Every structure is written in C-alpha cells, then in structure tokens.
Amino acid sequence: MVNRKVAVLRADASSSIGVGHVMRSLSLGEALLDEGFGVELVSFELAPSLQSLATSCGVELVELACAPRSSEDAQFVLQRNANIVVVDGYEFSREFFAVLEASSTPFAVVDDNAETNAQTPSAVINQNPHASASMYAQLQGNPKLLLGLQYAMVRKEVREVAAMNLSSREGEVFVAMGGADFLGLTAPIVEALAETGLQIRVAVGHTNTQRVHIQKLADQLGNVTLIEQQDYVSSLASAHVAVLAAGSSLWEACAVGTPSIGLVVADNQFASANAAKKLGFTRVVDCRVRFNIDAVLNEVQSCILSGTSAMRGAALSTGVAHGASMVARELGAIA
Known part of the structure; x- marks a missing residue:
C-alpha cells in the first residue's frame, strides 16, 4: 500500500x-x-x-x-x-x-x-x-x-450548486457580512432592507455576535428569514441580488451567477472588490471610513430595477x- x-x-x-x-x-x-x-x-x-x-x-x-x-x-x-x-x-x-x-x-x-x-x-x-x-x-x-x-x-458545495443552475427568486435579497462582521453591519442592513418590502434571507457567520438580534428581527418581520449554514449556498444561488462583505464571498456569488453588492470593510478588500466591479459582476460600497446605509439601499434598488442579466452573465463567464x-x-x- x-x-x-x-x-x-x-x-x-x-x-x-x-x-x-x-x-x-x-x-x-x-x-x-x-x-x-x-x-x-x-x-x-x-x-x-x-x-x-x-x-x-x-x-x-x-x-x-x-x-x-x-x-x-x-x-x-x-x-x-x-x-x-x-x-x-x-x-x-x-x-x-x-x-x-x-x-x-x-x-x-x-x-x-x-x-x-x-x-x-x-x-x-x-x-x-x-x-x-x-x-x-x-x-x-x-x-x-x-x-x-x-x-x-x-x-465544493458551491461548485455543486453552481452546476444546478438554480433560478433566481425575483425581489429576494441575500445578506451575509462574513464570518465575523466585526463592524456590526448585518442588523442595520437587514432592518433597512426589510422596510423596502423586499424578501430578505440573511446568514449569520460563525463568530458573528448578532445572531440573537437577527433572530428577533426575523421573528418580528414577515419578510426576513434567518437561514442556517446548510442553506447558505442554495440561498445565495437563488437570490436576485446579494449584499456581501467584499471578501471570498464575492467569488462564491460569482461562481453561482448571483449579482452582488460588495461592502468593503477592510483595507485588504479594496483592490480586489474594485477589480471585480470592473469585470461587471459586482457593485461596490466602501464602508471603511463611514457606513452609509442609503448607499447600500440605492445600489440594491438600482441593481434590481435596472435588471441583473448583464451582471449574472458577467459572473458566469468568469468560470471561477x-x-x-x-x-x-x-x-x-x-x-
């Protein structure tokens, strides 16, 4: 042997x-x-x-x-x-x-x-x-x-789901601020998006301390769902658009063809997020100095209203x- x-x-x-x-x-x-x-x-x-x-x-x-x-x-x-x-x-x-x-x-x-x-x-x-x-x-x-x-x-799970070519759910926004979300952005994003009437599916990372608060929001608001980790990839793949911390999550969204709004929360994310923006599959909001929830909402609504087919095509063409x-x-x- x-x-x-x-x-x-x-x-x-x-x-x-x-x-x-x-x-x-x-x-x-x-x-x-x-x-x-x-x-x-x-x-x-x-x-x-x-x-x-x-x-x-x-x-x-x-x-x-x-x-x-x-x-x-x-x-x-x-x-x-x-x-x-x-x-x-x-x-x-x-x-x-x-x-x-x-x-x-x-x-x-x-x-x-x-x-x-x-x-x-x-x-x-x-x-x-x-x-x-x-x-x-x-x-x-x-x-x-x-x-x-x-x-x-x-x-590997992302590769497997990408091969399924899941259909997107119109008007559904997926939110995930990474495993830690050290700026505490998950809750304010979910609260603001919920007021738009869009359907929100939110994932809370392994070391994110906001889980209890997000669960309370999901219990109180009919259009917010807190998903478990085993549903992360399928929820990402079927979203109309995803709001994500601008790390490796952007590449996962790209792999399954989901247009994304990348929130830059650390200096090391700036160059990669803006390079991805030039490739056409993500939009970028820089949150390092000041978090502007209106900028996030504007990008989400603009993305949905202007159509996502071009962004989806740009994502799938990368072959990541x-x-x-x-x-x-x-x-x-x-x-």
Whole structure:
C-alpha cells in the first residue's frame, strides 16, 4: 500500500481577523482530498462551529500547542511531516517563515495584496482579480504564481450548486457580512432592507455576535428569514441580488451567477472588490471610513430595477467554480 501525501494547512480565525483564512483553507482542503492527499488544518483556538466544519469536510484538525504565528509555530507545523505546507494569513511573522525556509519542506502562501513575510515560498496563491506577477517580483527562488480568479478557492458545495443552475427568486435579497462582521453591519442592513418590502434571507457567520438580534428581527418581520449554514449556498444561488462583505464571498456569488453588492470593510478588500466591479459582476460600497446605509439601499434598488442579466452573465463567464481544484493539482506537482 502506497502512503498518500499529506498537506498541512495553517490558518486561524477569530472575531478580530474574521474566518476567511480558515474558510478558504478548508475549500482548498476539500480539493486536496479529492486529489488523494491527507489534509490537516493546524489552527489556534478555533471556534467549535469551525472545528465541526473542518471535520465535516474530511480535514483533520490539529490544535496549535504554542504561540501562534511565531517561529515555534512553524516548528510545530514542520513536525507534522507534511509533503507541503500552505499558509493563509497576514500576521505570520518573518521568524515563522524563516523556519519554513530553512527546512526542505515546500510551502505555499495564500496572499491578497503582497503582504506576506515569506521570501522564498514554493508557490503563491492570490485568487483576486487584481493579482499580477509584478506584485511578487521581490520574491526569491522563482515561486510558482497562481494568480487571478481562475484560482478562486470556492467550496465544493458551491461548485455543486453552481452546476444546478438554480433560478433566481425575483425581489429576494441575500445578506451575509462574513464570518465575523466585526463592524456590526448585518442588523442595520437587514432592518433597512426589510422596510423596502423586499424578501430578505440573511446568514449569520460563525463568530458573528448578532445572531440573537437577527433572530428577533426575523421573528418580528414577515419578510426576513434567518437561514442556517446548510442553506447558505442554495440561498445565495437563488437570490436576485446579494449584499456581501467584499471578501471570498464575492467569488462564491460569482461562481453561482448571483449579482452582488460588495461592502468593503477592510483595507485588504479594496483592490480586489474594485477589480471585480470592473469585470461587471459586482457593485461596490466602501464602508471603511463611514457606513452609509442609503448607499447600500440605492445600489440594491438600482441593481434590481435596472435588471441583473448583464451582471449574472458577467459572473458566469468568469468560470471561477473550479479554482480550488486547479490550485490542488498545481500543489500536487510541487509536493
């Protein structure tokens, strides 16, 4: 019996950094499993709901037993004896990467805006539409560059739902402000949209503290439904338009052909969201300095009134649904 290769994914999630790093790591993990890898996720104090999600994906969860994102962290990861390590996160120190670089284990970094402290990775994965080779010209060792939306690491469930070509429900708005929603935008968006008479389906993320409040709104308002995580993708796919935090959720909406309003809530989202806007499948509202609910309402109503067929066509033409599989195959060639 031939031992299968092992990929170790290193990512964290919290109310301050969100859950996006872990979510796209799990998306990649699913694809690596399909490629025959054994997959482990090393994480620090991961929320129970995310632990359960990792297990349901078939990914083995390993609790980090030292200070996160330090040189000791990297040594802990290397002790897993992986064939390849994939690191996703902005806060991993130079000391962390120096340990990986001194080893013989190939490693890849998942990056968004050339923010990695790695100097000699084996590969760089930047799934955003603004990604370019010039962003990584300073890296040494000629790393493999997996850049652009063709490498967007959307979940296996998203790929499966995209293949169903679900019909959209006229006048229904899907709302999801990411796993954490650290600006607390979910409730005010839902309250304002509910007053328009549109049907609202809202998802509350794994570390979002507003769940009880949103449930009360759903109980009080006949046109608001709080959905469970297992209904997230199908609800997104059947929405007329989606209001989303401008992270990886935009690529999931794109994969299922749902026009979106992307709310930029962090600096690292600005370039990718505006590049997506140029591609025609999303509109953008910048919420970093001031949250303007009227701007969100105007974009939703304008999108619905002007028709969404062009945005839907632009989304489907990108072909992002199979990005995780493409990344997994490329990493398989390196491991």
